[in-house]
Amino acid sequence: MYFCIPNNVLELMSQKILLSAKEIDIILNRLACQLIENHTDFSETVLIGIQPRGIYLAERLCYILQNNYEINDIQLGQLDITFYRDDFRRREIPIEANKTTIDFIVENKNVVFIDDVLYSGRSIRAALTAIQSFGRPLEIELLVLIDRRFSRHLPIQPTYLGRQVDVINEEKVLVQWKEKDGVDAVYIQNK
Amino acid sequence: MNQLSVQHLLGIKHLNASDIDLIFKTADHFKEVINRPIKKVPSLRDITIANLFFENSTRTKLSFELAEKRLSADVINFSASGSSVSKGETLIDTANNILSMKVDLIVMRHPHVGACDFLSKNVDARIINAGDGTHEHPTQALLDSYSIREKLGQVKGKNVVIVGDILHSRVALSNIYALQLQGANVKVCGPKSLIPKYIESLGVQVESNLKKALEWCDVANMLRVQNERMDINYFPSTREYTQLFGVNKDLLDSLSEKIVIMHPGPINRGVEITSDVADSDQSIILNQVENGVAVRMAVIYLLAQQIER
Numbered sequence: 001m002y003f004c005i006p007n008n009v010l011e012l013m014s015q016k017i018l019l020s021a022k023e024i025d026i027i028l029n030r031l032a033c034q035l036i037e038n039h040t041d042f043s044e045t046v047l048i049g050i051q052p053r054g055i056y057l058a059e060r061l062c063y064i065l066q067n068n069y070e071i072n073d074i075q076l077g078q079l080d081i082t083f084y085r086d087d088f089r090r091r092e093i094p095i096e097a098n099k100t101t102i103d104f105i106v107e108n109k110n111v112v113f114i115d116d117v118l119y120s121g122r123s124i125r126a127a128l129t130a131i132q133s134f135g136r137p138l139e140i141e142l143l144v145l146i147d148r149r150f151s152r153h154l155p156i157q158p159t160y161l162g163r164q165v166d167v168i169n170e171e172k173v174l175v176q177w178k179e180k181d182g183v184d185a186v187y188i189q190n191k
Numbered sequence: 192m193n194q195l196s197v198q199h200l201l202g203i204k205h206l207n208a209s210d211i212d213l214i215f216k217t218a219d220h221f222k223e224v225i226n227r228p229i230k231k232v233p234s235l236r237d238i239t240i241a242n243l244f245f246e247n248s249t250r251t252k253l254s255f256e257l258a259e260k261r262l263s264a265d266v267i268n269f270s271a272s273g274s275s276v277s278k279g280e281t282l283i284d285t286a287n288n289i290l291s292m293k294v295d296l297i298v299m300r301h302p303h304v305g306a307c308d309f310l311s312k313n314v315d316a317r318i319i320n321a322g323d324g325t326h327e328h329p330t331q332a333l334l335d336s337y338s339i340r341e342k343l344g345q346v347k348g349k350n351v352v353i354v355g356d357i358l359h360s361r362v363a364l365s366n367i368y369a370l371q372l373q374g375a376n377v378k379v380c381g382p383k384s385l386i387p388k389y390i391e392s393l394g395v396q397v398e399s400n401l402k403k404a405l406e407w408c409d410v411a412n413m414l415r416v417q418n419e420r421m422d423i424n425y426f427p428s429t430r431e432y433t434q435l436f437g438v439n440k441d442l443l444d445s446l447s448e449k450i451v452i453m454h455p456g457p458i459n460r461g462v463e464i465t466s467d468v469a470d471s472d473q474s475i476i477l478n479q480v481e482n483g484v485a486v487r488m489a490v491i492y493l494l495a496q497q498i499e500r
Contacts, residue, residue: 080220082220083220083224083232083233083234083492084232084233084234088234088235088496089495089496089498089499089500090500093193093194094193094194094496095193096193096216097216097217097220098220099220099223100220100223100224105228129233132229133224133227133228133229133230133231133232134227134228134229135228
């Protein structure tokens, strides 16, 4: 006997939830506390969300630091790495650039890069080059929500991480944010 | 869309509205880049660009070269004077000899109409037209529209008058195409002898009274009288031209609304505009020059993106 499975059901079948909204909330609070632990005085620290998806995590952490821990002097920026990527002219569909908003100099500051998923490490490599256009930071740290272990192409590791996962190359980790997608969740999908 | 619909930038005529939109969005990012403490990105580090200038240029040549260097491309420069062109070498031979040195993209200015189009059909490289005779100067038109968009928010619905030597101006033709593509209304104003005969077939109105044209417009783009392209006298004297088609501060102040003054350069101060107009807060002439680098970076970046490895 044959029967058809609708596409949307198929999609649901090939997608499993990794983190719920509640779990994300707990992790974000922990990450905020870890940042405070290492950066007591945020006057010398700048948070940089990596475009396009790291900016939501950066804004969320900034909100928690300001509202739950009354740290009001946080400098928050958004960095686009499109022009620094190492796959220019190697992609079938070119990547569109996003906005960079860094209204301060990072000279001698402690920079914290913030991104949603750490995969090959190539985005962070590009970000390390891109940030040099704004000065020479004293130190650069990396905060990610999801660390895809064993999939690195470069020797780059996070300083702060939300959850470490083992995902095969054929699978994709999708982080959704309330502000952008209507819900906070992390999924693992088949590509 | 995040790719241009064309492989070469030969003229605005070949572009569509979404190409212009993409160029402007990309230029926005590059404008931010060129205002950073370090104004350079590594995107084009494996691209070589040849600037072939068969005609004099200061601004355009410098602007292209700076844009190429800001993108980390390797740049070679060529100017017709002191080259083998004066020994009788053809355009294709010159270009092919340069391409043998593994050049990916050519930026060319040439005194003959259609030279870039001809080259694009005969050599294996991406071509950017930096001005071909009296035909087109697409990057100038793009940076002009980009500057209007920056100053007034958008180009659509704006009234733009192009004043001066329309007949010999490649800036005028490219501007007409670009402005109309973006939904602006265009008028031209100048001596009858310097207005092309069939200009109205492009959907452009002709206004012979400068004051009326300026009252109508939001933006006035003042062009230089191109004496070097004139084989006969098109008007009795420069003094008369200035009296009828030159903008001075008194004329500007007499208008009911504040208009924006543009000029593609080089300015003949005291002829098409006086110094106090060129240097006034209504003039965006120097913004045009700054935007020229960002817009040319965007064009080069988007064309280079299509070059196969």
